[in-house]
Amino acid sequence: MTHDGPISNFQRHPLTASCRERSHPTRDDTVTTHHPYQPSAHNNHWTTSFTLYRTTVLQHHRAYCTVSNLRSVRYCSDMVTLSELIAKLREIFEDDKVDVDEVIRTMESYKSNEDEWRRFAAFDEHKYTRNLVDVGNGKYNLMLLCWGPGMGSSIHDHTDSHCFVKMLDGTLLETRYDWPDEEDKEAPLRKISENRYERNGVSYMNDKLGLHRMENPSHSDSAVSMHLYIPAYETCNAFDERTGRKTKCQVTFYTKYGSKVDYRASKSGNLVDYGSLVKNAPPIQSH
Known part of the structure; x- marks a missing residue:
């Protein structure tokens, strides 16, 4: 502005x-x-x-x-x-x-209110989940990411999108890296910084700022974060920290608008009820 x-x-x-x-x-x-x-x-x-x-x-x-x-x-x-x-x-x-x-x-x-966002927060015991809340008239995606204890993402880019993160519960650790060395194709990624984000904290990331990894550092507590990506994207690149090599990845949603997504019969996924997932989700931390 x-x-x-x-x-x-x-x-x-x-x-x-x-x-x-x-x-x-x-x-x-x-x-x-x-x-x-x-x-x-x-x-x-x-x-x-x-x-x-x-x-x-x-x-x-x-x-x-x-x-x-x-x-x-x-x-x-x-x-x-x-x-x-x-x-x-x-x-x-x-x-x-x-x-x-x-x-x-x-x-x-927006100050985190579990009563408002809990219906979008679906957990999986094996991986962190991406849960779509709003498609923003086709211009962006707003979603909740749910992280079990110790879960984290790969080191990744954002394919020219802007990424905003709002912490709703728990803590996330962000590690930022430089882009791979163009001359040395096998060089390890260089770490730039580490940042911890607590409840109601907001952060911003894009490809001009480098690559990053997000992870829940707690061994006992879950974490929930709200992410906004503009423009929305369906693929990104994951990077090997030791060699800098990248792999193209397809990103999917665990739920959309509070309903589980089943990708077995359709590439775009079919919505199914996931009430049992909400019942079995780890407890939200009290504050």
């Missing part, structure tokens, strides 16, 4: 009728990327613009504020329900240009 000059005003938030104050940033790191699979009205590419900066979340009663290292950016909003969050995300992604900061703030505005 780029400002032409200093701004100091209050605007009504379209969802919560709260106010936000915005002012001119000290710097403008605006990045535009293109994706060939989502045409816009102006060209044959999906365009996403955003300004990169870190935010710190300050919580008070039923409101939250984010304060960034821009000159003065403050955003205050009442907490929203899961249904309101989904509606707001659809509104944000109506445009071809997307403000990543706004998406992060919107996801921060």
Whole structure:
């Protein structure tokens, strides 16, 4: 989001009728990327613009504020329900240009409520699961990932998509890596950083920032995270940490809209009841 000059005003938030104050940033790191699979009205590419900066979340009663290292950016909003969050995300992604900061703030505005998301949280005793919540009018996928104790993903990319993660329960450990060395095809991946995300934390990732792996570091507690991918994708690349070699992977859903997906008779999958999975799911941690 780029400002032409200093701004100091209050605007009504379209969802919560709260106010936000915005002012001119000290710097403008605006990045535009293109994706060939989502045409816009102006060209044959999906365009996403955003300004990169870190935010710190300050919580008070039923409101939250984010304060960034821009000159003065403050955003205050009442907490929203899961249904309101989904509606707001659809509104944000109506445009071809997307403000990543706004998406992060919107996801921060939702405070995890098990009563709202529990029906989408299906676990498997052998692997972490991907559970579709909303397809975002065909522009993105919003899903819950459920992680049993000690479960984790492979090291992977996001095939030019933007990835937002909101922690709903438990803890996830993210390890980021550089892309493989183009000159040395057998070189191990270089680790960049490790980050831990707790309940209600929000993170952002895309291919410009490298590769990553997400895992539940607990040996006793489960974890649940909400992921938003725009544009949605059906394949990604998994990488061997020791050699950097990549393997193309097909991604699937364990459930869609609260129903189990059976892929045995159809490539796209058939929906079946999964009530027994919910009953047998590990207990959610109390807070």
